[in-house]
Each structure stands twice: as C-alpha cells, then as structure tokens.
Amino acid sequence: MSSVAWARLWGGVLSALEPLLGETDWLPIRRGRALVDGGDAERAILYLHRALAHRPADPWLHYHAGRAAQAKGLNRQARARFAHAAALVPDEPTFRFALGYALRLEGHLGAAAREYALALIAVPDDPRILFNLGVVERDRGRLAQAQAHLERVVAKWPRDVRALYTLGVCAFERKDFDTAEGALRRALRRQPGHHKAKYQTALMALERGDREGGQHLLRRVLLLRPGYGPAHYALGRTLLDADPGRAHHHLREAILGKPAMLRAHLDLARLHERAGRLTEARNEYVLFLRHHPDASAEGVRAKVATLDAHIGQAA
Secondary structure (H helix, E strand, C coil), X not given: CCHHHXXXXXXXXXHHHHHHHCCCCCHHHHHHHHHHHCCCHHHHHHHHHHXXXXXXXXXXXXXXXXXXXXXXXCHHHHHHHHHHHHHXXXXXXXXXXXXXXXXXXXXXXXXXXXXXXXXXXHCCCCHHHHHHHHHXXXXXXXXXXXXXXXXXXXXXXXXXXXXHHHHHHHHHHCCCHHXXXXXHHHHHHHCCCCHHHHHHHXXXXXXXXXXXXXXXXXXXXXXXXXXXXXXXXXXXXXXXCXXXXXXXXXXHHHHHCCCCCCCHHHHHHHHHHHCCCHHHHHHHHHHHHHHCCCHHHHCHHHHHHHHHHHHHHHC
C-alpha cells in the first residue's frame, strides 16, 4: 500500500473515531495530517481551520494548516501559518524548516537561510536542513558556505545522488574541480542515467580545455535526453568555428529544447552575420530582445540598429 493510500485509510479511521472520542488533544492534529498526506488539501484546510477556531494556540494545527495551504499553492498563507507555529514554539526545528522553505519559494533567500540556521541549532546534523541551506546559500552566491553545508550532507548521506550532484555543481562554480569531479563521479556511479550530472561533467571537461572529451560527453547527454536544451547549447557553442552548419543545428535545438536556451539566438545571429546573412542575423537579435527586453546593456539594440542601416543601404 502506498503512503498516500495509507494516509487516506488512516484519515478515514480517525474521522470515524472523532464522534466517539470527543474532544482530545491529539485527534485533530493527526486527522489534519492524514488529510494532507492523503492528498485532500482542500478538506484539510477546512477541517484544520475549524480546529484552530477552538485551539488557536496549537502550533501543530498551524503547521499542518500551512502544509495544506502549500499543497494548494497558497504559499503566502502557508508562510503565515508556519511563522505562527514558530512564534508559539521557537525551538521546534520542524516549524523553522517549513518556514525557511516557504520563504525560499518566495525568493526571500536571506530570511530562509536564517530560519534554516535556527533549525540547525536543535538538530545540527540534519541532512535535509543542511541540504536546503546549502542550496539557498548557493542561490545567494555564497558558494564557500554552500559547499561546506553540502559536504556535511554527503558525509552523512554518502549515497544521496541529489546531494552529490548539487555538491558537484557548487564545487564546479568555485573552480574546485577535484571536489566537483569526485562528487559527480559518485553521483553517476549511483545513477548512471543522471543526465544533469553527465552534462556538468562535460562542462568541466570543456573548462579544463578538453574540447573533444567535452563534446563526447555532451553527445552522450543528448542520447539520454535528446531535447535537453543546455547540452545542445553547449555543444553548438563548441562547434561555432569548426563546423558552423552543425553549430546552427544544435543552437536551433537549444532554443526549442527543455529548458529552452534563448541566449542561443545571439550565437545564431553571429553565425548569420559572419556568413553575410544580415537580415537573418537581425531577426535573431530581435527574437532575443523579445525575450530579454532589458538586454540593451549588452549592446543588442545597437546591433539591430546597425544591421538595419546596412540592410537599408544594400536595398
């Protein structure tokens, strides 16, 4: 039986028991939790709000009401519930972690990091909290701190592919290639089809000057995930000088890929410009600007104006 099915069954049992047991401390919490775990967030919200009307100072009711709101995509409401629970019991790491995650979803990275740090006071070696703190610190650009947290996760959970991969990415961004290579190799040993880890290994090979090795790895990534935009983009850029035709193919696929790499419009424009196809080059620059309206700092608008002038003279 799956965890969701079990939660639904348990929720039904608790629902049947509620009229028989009457007012208890534990039943509303457990039933609310079962409704959330069973995927019935809407009923959970209604039930927990009714329960909170009778017990407004119960932190666990606020916490599970926050989980239910988050399951419905109501993250601001969830954050308010988690904050209320944390205010009631400041030392409970579960509430701090949930509040940190809600803040992270809203882009409040500094506040999220503070909540994770407070949660770690109670459980200093919790891998889940350390991992999320590492991700937030990386997003904040604090790569050394992020790597330190992720290394602690890997020390605790040496087989966690997600942690190994994220450590590899973080170490790569710090130019710590030995750590990055070791982490990515371990991730791929555990999960050979992890295309993102293989892609990151390809980028590392290119960064170290191994163009052939990097291209070979990128092609292997595309065998695993034919529509992976970043791999098409990286491969196309390595071929710009050596094979413009194949570069054009990969850059076009990068734009159509998942995730789409819209910066490929710039490289396509330069390819067209180099070949004297000025109208095609202008069109690619315009397409780039359509997706990046603030890109004038890169001189793209000026480039379009210059090409317009050349095209007008030629006409």
